[in-house]
Amino acid sequence: MRTILISGAGVAGPTLAYWLARAGFQPTVVERSAGQRSSGNPVDVRGPALPVVEQMGIADGLKANATQATALRFVDRNGRLGRRMTMGSDRRNEVEIPRADLARVLFEAARNDGEFRYDDSIAAMTQDxxxxxxxxxxxxxxxxDLVVGADGLHSNVRRLAFGPETDFVRHLGVYVATTALGEPAGQPHDVLLHNSPGRLVSIHPARGAALVAFIFRHRAVENFDYRDGGQHRRILADAYRNDDGWRVPELVDTARKADDLYFDAVSKVVLPSWSDRRIVLLGDAAASVSLLGDGSSMAIAGAHTLANQLRQADFTVAYRNYEAEHRRRTDPRRRGAGLAAAMLVPKSRAGIVARNAAARLLPAGR
Incomplete structure (x- = not known):
């Protein structure tokens, strides 16, 4: 039985462990964090991820943890709500779920299929x-026998095997912060969106315990450290310093005081190849897909593809086939990141007005 080390116990890692075990491999998952994170915005499970979670027998579990959001509403600086707009033309076959809940359900499905090592990480690797x-x-x-880096945008495996992050990660001019609001949403089924030029604040009802998110345009921060919570809070406060509309000052203060604040740059990963001999990358470590929630679906689909290819062929062929198949899914989504930023965070007031007018073409919510 071949042994495979997976770095990262988020979305891609447990999914891969589940399918590798069923293909006759012995997976070990190592995770730097001491446990599952509690933060992170809701993500969608859709498209090529749907048949994967159905085959795993967790589709009902995901639906049980799905958010309660059914519509979007824009909020002006005085708190006036715009019309309700349904979230997509057909979401019956999609599941929107807080990322932490998705990771937990995937872990529960895979926990008996391999060894999970929390509060540890890879310090060095030498392959022959x-x-x-x-x-x-x-x-x-x-x-x-093999190592898989499923450890996210700031992949430790990618750094050790391929080189420094600066060689492969491209900042897209936007930062994101999310945390728990600490209270139920005032609109239990509506995602509230408030824009000022270059900035967005949203409240998502989640499953009763609302989440607040900040998405804002900002040049790349010099010496940015994705693990430095103090730096993140300073950047966030400075970005919204002059924004006093709606509940923005209050919500920024909530985020600054939060124990668990997720904060990072919206970026894309550009790699000529996802593998180096016996080491391969998966999920955001290989091809980050940001902003519109596709990253988790791509991670699930990619994990299934990689496990299936390893089941059928030697790893050199499997890696090549996995990358060719999965790039066809991820490349179009990565190219759409700029459009997603324009929709969510218009640069000017005129852009906000134009976006809101276009949004009125969406079906009205009930």
Whole structure:
């Protein structure tokens, strides 16, 4: 039985572990965090991810944890609500779910299919013709046949195997912050969106415990550290310093005081190849898809594709076939990131007016 180390226990990692176990492999998942995160905006499970979760037997579990949102409403600076607009023309075959809940359901499905090591990470890797020698930060040393980096935009595996993040990650001019609101949403089925030029604040009802999100345009921050919560809070406060519309000052203050604040740049990963001999990348580590919630669906679909290819062929062929198949899914979505930013965060007041006018063409909510 071949041993495979997966770095990252978010969405892609547990999905891959589940399918690798059924293909006859022995997966080990290592995760730097001590446990599952509680933050993160809702994401959609749709498209090529749907048959995967159905085959895993977790579709009903995802629906049970789905958000209650059915419509969008724009809010002006005085708190006046615009008309309700339904979220998409047909969401019957999609599930919108908080990312933390999605990761938890996937973990529960895969927890008995391999070894999960939390509060640890890969410190060093050396590969040869027969396998990969891995040293963990805990000091443990082990050898694996293959290593998969499913550890996100700031992939440790990518850094160790391919080179520094600056060589492959491109900032798209937008930052995102999310945290729990700490109270139920005032509109239990509506996502509220408030724009000022270059900035968005939203309240999402989630499943009764609302989430607040900030999306704003900003040049790349020099010496940005995705793990520095103090730096994140300063950037956020500065970005919204002159925005006193609606509930913005109050919501920024909530985020600044939050224990669990997710904050990161919207970026894309540009790699000529997703694999290096016995090491391969998956999910955002290989092809980040940001802003509109497609990243999790792509991670689930990509994990299934990779496991299926490894079941059928030697890893060199499997890696090549997996990348060719999955790039056909991710490349069009990555090219649409600029349009997504224009829709969510118009640069000017005129852009906001034009976007809102176009949104009125969406079906009205009930």
């Amino acid at each position: 013709a027969g396998g990969v020698d891995v040293t963990f930060e805990s000091g443990t040393e082990r050898r694996f």
